[in-house]
Amino acid sequence: MSDLATTARVVRALGARSIRQTFRRPQLISPIVVFPTLLLAVQTGGASAGVELPGFPPVQSFLQFMLAGAMMQSMMLAGNSGGIAFAVDIEMGFTDRLFAAPIPRFAIVLGRLAGTAALGLFAAVWFFAIGLIFGAEIEGGVPGALLATALVTASALAVGGIGAAIALRSGSASVVQGLFPLVLVVLFLSSAFFPQELMIEPAKTIAEYNPLSFIVEGVREPIISGIDATQTLEAVAAILGVVVLGLVLSARALRHRLRVG
């Protein structure tokens, strides 16, 4: 069997393990599904009058507007959960056994990221299903939904890279878990939950430069009005930036982990 095929098998096997692990542990799956769904319900029911504010973009409903934010929240928490699970593997010595196996080291990280990306895909499908059940329309139709799903999946992979890097560097699940508040900060300081123009300073200015805002707008546009090339490209550029950051950090952290054991 060629090296590439072997690596692909390793990545697939580790990715499948990471998905199973997430669905078996309530602590890992609930941040991805339960909390974002709960917040989506509360924010949609509680702040929907916001669509009447001058400057709010034309939308069919507040739920339609909020779907992208819920997907982003779920995707970010999937990255965090993936990092926690990876750190648990390191703490329990599972990763050491993988390091001793005759497989490429980067495949170990890629396997984890494949699992996180699959959870991002699941999050997108979950929230599209919720949106459609409760009457939200997808203005971009099937191509728009597919584009948004692809962006969420890629974002999960990108954010998972940062989570994996921190897990490798610290080797501690509690350190990665400690990033949970930071995930919330990044989310609130983006346009995930409300139009950036209507936010209060300083959140408004920070949201303008937050890469997550570019990603969320790229996901939202196909849902609320249709595919827009500029916003899609901005989202892709932001995702690529995070991917590169995650890969660089992961590579350095992997070297560190191999050195310290």
Next chain:
Amino acid sequence: MEAAAIPAWRTNLATIAALMTRAKNELIRVPGAAIPGVLAPTIFFLGLNGVFGALTQLQGFETGSYESFIVPVSMLQGAGFTGAAAGVNLARDYEQGWVDRLLVSPAPRWVLLTGNVLAASLRSLVPATFVLAIAFVIGAQWPGLDGLVVCYLMVAATAAVAACWGSMLALRYKSQAAAPLMQAGMMALVLFTPAYAPIELLQPWLEKVAEINPMTQVLEAARQGFVGGVTWADTWPGLVALAGLLAVLGALALREMRRTNA
């Protein structure tokens, strides 16, 4: 000569005090453990204020200051997290065998539960005070001494409710894996209320849920000083709601504790 027996009530009080001291020691020795409970409501407060602050431009808001409107929500949310954490800690204690040792002691079950619940009530004052301080810094309205007392009372009692809920689940599932259920339950109870906007601005389905959710009365009581004046008419429904929640969840937690064999 035989020594006089110590009255049961004094022993019970000493046990409750010992359990509360243990919780306090945990807070002092592992201060990092309290950070998520303080940070999460603070981030929610600042985040919600930054994101939804413009909602006060809508007709129906009693105040033009969203930070004043939302700060009691974050304080109650902090109480909910702290109370749920008491449940998670109890589950951890069960997994590590500490609860077994408590259960073979001669202390009545209700005393063991009360110690855990009162400790959570006291601990909830830490995140509440932190969030309130931040709120004052960014311009929240001073609620008056009476408003502050009512708000803190609601916070402490909400933490007790959350601790009963968390303890019940901890004793039922005997695993920290039940933690998300403890937290999600309290989050839903606190947020399915007029948390983000006045009740008349909510979507009809949430308005109906909020009307039957007892925590709505608690939130309105905690909020009154921040958005207007304190009245008995806005206070007593919150007290009744909390008494009811405490009676029901306390009884359920106690039932689980009695069912738990050492």
